[in-house]
Amino acid sequence: MFKGLGQLGDMAKMMKQAQEMQQKMLDSQKELDNIEVVSEAGGGLVKVVSTAKGNFRNIEIDESILIPSEKQVIEDLLLAAIKDCKVKSEEASKKEMAKMGQAFGLPEGFKLPF
Numbered sequence: 001m002f003k004g005l006g007q008l009g010d011m012a013k014m015m016k017q018a019q020e021m022q023q024k025m026l027d028s029q030k031e032l033d034n035i036e037v038v039s040e041a042g043g044g045l046v047k048v049v050s051t052a053k054g055n056f057r058n059i060e061i062d063e064s065i066l067i068p069s070e071k072q073v074i075e076d077l078l079l080a081a082i083k084d085c086k087v088k089s090e091e092a093s094k095k096e097m098a099k100m101g102q103a104f105g106l107p108e109g110f111k112l113p114f
Contacts, residue, residue: 021104028100029053035092039085046077048085052092056085 035052045065049058059081065074102108 024100024103028096032093032096035096037085037088037092039081039088041077041081041084042073046074046081048078048081050085050089052089052096054086054089054093056082 032052033055036057037050037052039048039050040046042065045062047058047060048056050056059078061074061078065077098108
């Protein structure tokens with residue numbers, strides 16, 4: 001009837017490990033806000049900075065292209081830099097999550113649910 005009671009210590013250990021893993025995941029998610037990625041377009045004429053979470057922090061446009069007749073070019077360069085920054089943010093996020101997975105002994109390529 002009480003056969004499983006001897007394994008309560010194992011269950012408590014598993015629960016503690018699960019809580020530790022949850023805390024590390026939260027810490028990793030917070031760390032993504034500290035990782036910056038920078039993208040450039042037009043040979044550096046437009047620069048976009050964002051976090052690994054994809055939150056944009058800064059956009060720089062070189063004054064030399066601020067000519068009204070070049071409006072379409074500026075828009076295209078800005079869009080290209082934003083798209084590139086999004087890709088780099090996703091890559092940085094995946095890299096950070098992979099580090100966390102390795103810390104828990106998960107197999108390489110294992111996808112975490114976020």
